[in-house]
Amino acid sequence: MPITTCIFDAYGTLFDVSAAARTVAEEPGREEFAKHWPSLSENWRRKQLQYTWLRAAMGAHTDFWNVTQDGLDWALEAEGLDGDDELRERLLMLYRELDPYPEVPPMLEAVKAQGMATAILSNGAPGMLSDAVASAGIGAHLDDVLSVESVGVFKPAPQVYDMVSERFCCDISEVLFVSSNGWDACAAAAYGFIAAWVNRTGAPMDRLPGRPHHVLEDLSAIPALTEG
Structure with a gap:
């Protein structure tokens, strides 16, 4: 798919x-x-x-x-x-007002221009996520901001990843999940998402179930992965 x-x-x-x-x-x-x-x-x-x-x-x-x-x-x-x-x-x-990485705004704009549904799925509490998104000025490029507070457990619990298909009514095989946390990318791949690990520090691969489908140095390559 x-x-x-x-x-x-x-x-x-x-x-x-x-x-x-x-x-x-x-x-x-x-x-x-x-x-x-x-x-x-x-x-x-x-x-x-x-x-x-x-x-x-x-x-x-x-x-x-x-x-x-x-x-x-x-x-x-x-x-x-x-x-x-x-x-x-x-x-x-x-x-509560962390800087976005410099490639984030143009990357999100490009992904949205392709017609993708976009969202954050984070351990963050709703208030702190809202503050960060507003400070970074990226809210217009996101369809939703999903917090684990809706299910009451942190990643990588599977019920957190369940939130994506419940919100967007999509098959998990249609989802590109992007994380800089190796453990999160591994867990997402094991769950059934297409996972991209943004390995900014050149860290070794985590020894966990699941293996990311893509390993990137930063987020600038994401639009190439999502284009049809």
């Missing part, structure tokens, strides 16, 4: 998760933080993801905004920066 529906993960795929810490590090008077930001950003993202998996396994769901705050608190303490409430609030504010 031809591809009719193009679905994107949000954080790390459309939105640069390092942007919040990097922006703070570039602000005047943040010279000390600038020494810490790369490791803090990496730990923040790592703990954020770990907590989604662990909470899903524990049956202890909370929304992604709470997980994001918990991950940041761990990362701040690991860097000896806990207790700086102003820094914490600044980082969280910026996380």
Whole structure:
């Protein structure tokens, strides 16, 4: 079947998760933080993801905004920066308006011009996703923004991927699912989607059920995959 529906993960795929810490590090008077930001950003993202998996396994769901705050608190303490409430609030504010990767707006415009249905499918809470989409100015190129809060469990639970065919009334074989998370792309492929992994860092393939059909360096090649 031809591809009719193009679905994107949000954080790390459309939105640069390092942007919040990097922006703070570039602000005047943040010279000390600038020494810490790369490791803090990496730990923040790592703990954020770990907590989604662990909470899903524990049956202890909370929304992604709470997980994001918990991950940041761990990362701040690991860097000896806990207790700086102003820094914490600044980082969280910026996380709600992350920069999109530069190729995102033209890529989405091109995919929509092909007549594709487009949407985000994300662990993100609805409010934070709405803020990110508005800040990036990409809402006009999306038919929907789907959050796991509708099913109460994080990816890669299959009921999250079920949301796509339920929303767009399409066969799963018609869906191109795009993620920068190797584990997400593998799970989507195992589920039955055509999966594209945006491997921006040249990471090894995850040893998981399913294997992405496409491995890309960035999102600029997506329109070539969706054109009829």
